[in-house]
Amino acid sequence: MGGPLRILHVVVNMNRGGAETLIMNLYRNIDRSAVQFDFLTSRPGVFDDEIIKLGGKIHRIPYISDVGHFKYIGELEQFFSSHNEYRIVHSHLDKMSGVVLRSAKKAGIPIRISHSHSTSSEGGYFSKTYKWYSGKLIAKNATHFIACSEHAARWLFTNNLESTMIIKNGIESEKFSFSPNIRKKMREELKLDNNIFVIGHVGRFSHVKNHNFLIDVFAKFVKVKENSVLILVGEGPLKANIEKKVKDLNLEKKVKFTGVRSDIERLLQAFDVFIFPSIFEGLPVSLIEAQGAGLPCLISDQVSQDVDLDLNLIKFASLNNQEIWIDGLEETALRQQKRDFNKNGLVNKGFDISSTARDMTSYYLQVLR
Numbered sequence: 001m002g003g004p005l006r007i008l009h010v011v012v013n014m015n016r017g018g019a020e021t022l023i024m025n026l027y028r029n030i031d032r033s034a035v036q037f038d039f040l041t042s043r044p045g046v047f048d049d050e051i052i053k054l055g056g057k058i059h060r061i062p063y064i065s066d067v068g069h070f071k072y073i074g075e076l077e078q079f080f081s082s083h084n085e086y087r088i089v090h091s092h093l094d095k096m097s098g099v100v101l102r103s104a105k106k107a108g109i110p111i112r113i114s115h116s117h118s119t120s121s122e123g124g125y126f127s128k129t130y131k132w133y134s135g136k137l138i139a140k141n142a143t144h145f146i147a148c149s150e151h152a153a154r155w156l157f158t159n160n161l162e163s164t165m166i167i168k169n170g171i172e173s174e175k176f177s178f179s180p181n182i183r184k185k186m187r188e189e190l191k192l193d194n195n196i197f198v199i200g201h202v203g204r205f206s207h208v209k210n211h212n213f214l215i216d217v218f219a220k221f222v223k224v225k226e227n228s229v230l231i232l233v234g235e236g237p238l239k240a241n242i243e244k245k246v247k248d249l250n251l252e253k254k255v256k257f258t259g260v261r262s263d264i265e266r267l268l269q270a271f272d273v274f275i276f277p278s279i280f281e282g283l284p285v286s287l288i289e290a291q292g293a294g295l296p297c298l299i300s301d302q303v304s305q306d307v308d309l310d311l312n313l314i315k316f317a318s319l320n321n322q323e324i325w326i327d328g329l330e331e332t333a334l335r336q337q338k339r340d341f342n343k344n345g346l347v348n349k350g351f352d353i354s355s356t357a358r359d360m361t362s363y364y365l366q367v368l369r
Helices: 018-029 048-053 069-082 094-106 125-135 150-156 158-163 180-189 211-224 239-248 264-270 285-292 322-335 343-348 353-367
Strands: 005-010 035-041 058-060 088-091 111-116 144-147 164-166 197-202 228-233 255-259 273-276 297-300 314-317
Touching: 005 353, 018 035, 018 285, 018 353, 035 353, 048 058, 069 094, 088 094, 094 111, 094 125, 111 150, 144 150, 144 158, 150 158, 150 164, 158 164, 180 264, 197 211, 197 264, 197 285, 211 228, 211 239, 211 322, 228 264, 239 255, 264 285, 273 285, 273 322, 285 297, 285 343, 297 322, 314 322
Parallel strands: 005 035, 005 088, 035 058, 088 111, 111 144, 144 164, 197 228, 197 273, 228 255, 273 297, 297 314
Antiparallel strands: none
8 A cells, every 4th residue: 555554533522622632743843744634523623724734634433412412423433434445543532432443354354553631531421421431442453552641541551551652741841932023023922911911721611621710719719919911712512601600700800712723822822820730630731831821830649749740830729628729829920930931841851743743653663563
């Protein structure tokens, strides 16, 4: 066969989530003369146009929540039986990878990779029960296991830890390098004076990101430090609830909703602190990006300790005590530390995307031998 090795990545859609951002960072930096990415998705995503420009194909089948279990399985089996050109399937659906890889195995696809990006499942009782069932299928149907951290590996691959490869959520480090000029421009664009203390958060409006807790903390903090603003970047099912809460607390002038942004590397320059009170996480790309931009980060102690790049930027806090968060914000506001960019910190810890891309190219070519 001529041309590059084509890898089929399985995702729900290619929007700006953590896993999807990592895949796109990899895709932009991988040697595309050796390896090409194609995608099996269920819904349109913001990265679709870029994928096509980079030479990728996007296949689409309806998602299980739209058509039900049996129709979804039927769609998967029909897809894999009619696309036997793929020798490697790389699934990013956490526990739901089980049903995907079972269908891929049935169709005779030799390399079936399950990739863990998290440490827990989202959803209600029925959804979690179904995901538990699907997760049980991973060990029997995956040939290879990848995780973003040891914690994420332990969650999804309890019995296959020794054979799990840890792939760091690398970023394009130069893009995030702190620039006083960009900070000035972004603050002007966001209509923020120099003396405003800016707390930033990047994340989907979903239960796991814990926006309710974040708003409660900010409502108390703003009484202590009036010249502070909270910027929330992202979209999601709970956004309207959070907007209502902000309005009910009379914080509309203090909380800015930016929606999804394609210029996170620029937006981070405008922040003074990055806040991240997630209930659980694997190893969030957004926290690697924040440290890459030299931002102090106040984060939940439920986030993997692996996220700390030893740049003296991470402070962990318990979700059981809001006062710790308020004190942490006050301390950061008083300290106003110098924004240094330490590329070596990212590189030494394995979070520079160029090294991640080299590792993944070698990995894909090696597993086929």
